[in-house]
Amino acid sequence: MTPDQKFARYVKVSLVGFIVVFFYYIVADVWLPVTPQARVYHPVVQISPQINGRVTDVLVSNNQTVKAGDVLFEIDKNTYQLALEQAQLALDDAKLQNKRLDTNVKALEAQISAANAKLHEQQLLKKRGETLYKQNSISEQELESIRANFAASQSNLAAFEAQLAEAVLARGDSGQDNLALRHAANQLAQAELNLSYTQVRALSDGVVANLQLLEGSYAVAGKPLLAVVAKKADLVADFREKSLLNMQPGSLAKVVFDSRPGEVFDAKIEIFEAGVSDGQLSANGLLSTTETSNRWVRDAQRQRIHLVLPNNNQLINNMPSGARATVQLLPQSAIGQWLGTVQIRFISWLHYIY
Known part of the structure; x- marks a missing residue:
């Protein structure tokens, strides 16, 4: 075989190999999707x-x-300890003030009792005076004086009753339902909370x-x-949208971690994420912004999925946040699962090199 014939054979073999790889890539991208864009994330x-x-x-x-x-x-x-002591003093002061108000209420009640007795006395004097006036035993001036004393007693009683109503209102409810005590107790609780x-x-x-x-x-x-x-971790992977066409929650997967070359772990899809940041609109009062691209074929959009390792869930919990991984999704067919396992196993061996 001449050198030209050998070269022509090499070209044909290369073309055939390229076509086979190209078609395998197209088919595998839908039926055996794999992505190196996977990470372990820990909540921070x-x-x-x-x-x-x-x-x-x-x-x-x-x-x-x-x-x-x-x-x-x-x-x-120190500052918050002083604030706590001040709040405790305010609560003690509120309790003392309530005792003063209770004493004031009792004093007004006693004054009302005395005013009632005085009013009763003036009422009797008024009746007697009116009787004596009809009998011409006293003058009209004396009768008017008696009536004035009776009216004064009524006014005095009304004044004491008004003062008592005001004192009762200032005192408020008794016990822990008292408004002043509740305010002081609330300030004390806030001071204790701040100290904690x-x-x-x-x-x-x-x-x-x-x-x-x-x-x-x-x-x-x-x-x-x-x-x-x-400690809790989440394994996420980003795939092109078309690669997830035949996948659903519960679909099987294989995972290879960069930190564990040569090891392949069983996994399954837990959930599909609801969206990505590119799909989030902001109601900022501005007009919408259209997407622009000068490329004939734009970049494929990626969507995120979350995976779990049923038999090795503790493994990712012990990995650092940001650890990289490669995820191979598996179809339902047995031959497809075999091919996917071979593909991810080959990738796991490559991790010894890069």
């Missing part, structure tokens, strides 16, 4: 203080494992990450000072 809890103050003590170190409720750092409590906030605690189990906090730093309420990476 940003730890923010709920009060302002100087950090007095940092009780954890970077990459330390913590449990929910563990104290991470402490804020100067001087100890900033972990909200979930996890690992402290990116700790830059030092003693003496000033903590501002609502501003994150450190992060806790939760």
